[in-house]
Amino acid sequence: KYDEVVEVAKQFNWVPGWAIGGVLLGLVFPLQNYNWAGFPAYVAGEVRRVERSAWIGIAGGLIVMGLWYTLLGGSIYALAGRDFHHALAWLFNNAPDKYPLPLPPYPQTYLWILYPELVWLQVVMGVLWFLSNVYLTPPNLLISSRNMFAWAFDRILPTRLTKVNEKGAPVYTVILCAIIGELVMLFVATATYQVMIMNTFIVMMIVLGIAGLTSFIFPFAKKHMYEMFPDQAKIEVAGIPLLSIAGLATAIVAFWGAYSMASAPALGALSTVSLIFNIAILLASIPVYIAAYWYNKAKLGIDLSLLFKEIPPG
Structure with a gap:
């Protein structure tokens, strides 16, 4: 049903190719992914030779992430086909009753349907997609704890949260972030x-x-x-x-x-x-x-x- 997916999507107003309007609306996704590169600024005061490290962390981070997502996206198009992937996403969002799969159109889940015999492909894709999310965790932890530290330093939150250990890490804010995070996880x-x-x-x-x-x-x-x-x-x-x-x-x-x-x-x-x-x-x-x-x-x-x-x- 590979070709059928594309044809059905066309019947529901999907147009192959790309348009500048769609690209601009889709800009929100690289914004979500790439804005993390600027967050080393949150810990600039804790970094040695920050004038050098910041350039490596921020500019270098943007370049590495750009190459990473280009490779990842290009691999998906090469394996599944650009039109198939776009048509599948279109049906999922605009004509769900015609959507052919029992799960959302994430490449790491539907590629096993297209290539059931390539077990190694499923393993590689799963690991790569997992790693693409793992790198978001450290900056998130840093941002939350350092924001709370700054608020406490400015006396918006209790000043006890400004306490640091012998290595300069704000232990209390990290613990508070962990507690709040665990509570939020109940609703994930x-x-x-x-x-x-x-x-x-x-x-x-x-x-x-x-x-x-x-x-x-x-x-x-x-x-x-x-x-x-x-x-x-x-x-x-x-x-x-x-x-x-x-x-x-x-x-x-x-x-x-x-x-x-x-x-x-x-x-x-x-x-x-x-x-x-x-x-x-x-x-x-x-x-x-x-x-x-x-x-x-x-x-x-x-x-x-x-x-x-x-x-x-x-």
């Missing part, structure tokens, strides 16, 4: 969880877009602070700060990624549950900050609003 198998987590990417992109806009206007709105930056951070292109150019580009790409995820049904789209969940994530920061502000002001005499009036924070 539910459909509601899948929708909520998929659409959480929208929040990530919105926040990143806001950070991009902030970077865009910062050299102009806070010029006296910008002048305090080291020379390598004040590079200009045609008289425009490189920070502003990078910030604007970041905002455009990030907001487009959020729009793609929210508007394309095949990417999950927004449901009532996921919308409430994501709005709750954004709004939860408000009562947390108010509580921290009140506690520090009333108990310790510290005004949190004054901590970020200068760079670095007081």
